Amino acid sequence: ERAFKALASARRLQILDWLKDPEAHFPPQEHGDPIEHGACNMYITDKLGVSQPAASRHMKVLVDAGLVIATPRSGYVYYRRDTDAIARLTGQLAAL
Numbered sequence: 494e495r496a497f498k499a500l501a502s503a504r505r506l507q508i509l510d511w512l513k514d515p516e517a518h519f520p521p522q523e524h525g526d527p528i529e530h531g532a533c534n535m536y537i538t539d540k541l542g543v544s545q546p547a548a549s550r551h552m553k554v555l556v557d558a559g560l561v562i563a564t565p566r567s568g569y570v571y572y573r574r575d576t577d578a579i580a581r582l583t584g585q586l587a588a589l
Contacts, residue, residue, distance in 0.1 A: 496582050499558035504541060505551050509560065511540065512574045524567035531564065531573025 499505055511518040515527035519536040538548035552572055555561035559578045564571045 495554075495558040496560060496578075499554045499560055502551065502554070504543075505555055508537060508541070508551060508555065508572075509574060509579075511537070512561065512572065515573070522571075524569060525564070525571040529573075530566055530571035531562070532571060534570045534572065537572065 512532060515532040519527065519532045519540065522530075522533050522536070525531070525533060534545075534548065534552065537552065538545050541548050541551070543551075552561065552563070552570075555572070556563050560575055560582075561572050562575050564573070
């Protein structure tokens, strides 16, 4: 149910799309590898064009739904897709 609620937001769907290829959608990062660690929270906030609290709320919903993994690193939080969880959700949807 949490995953479906997380996917009900166009902004969160956009974030998931960007995180498919973080190197293409975000600038180079100083402290985290975009493939291994994901995109930095400040880049996600900037790209969304929202306040830090609003971006954090979107990311919390995605993390709580199990669709995104958060990795704290050097004072920032990096986010990457949980591809296994997304694949399981896709499989469950296909089975309906």
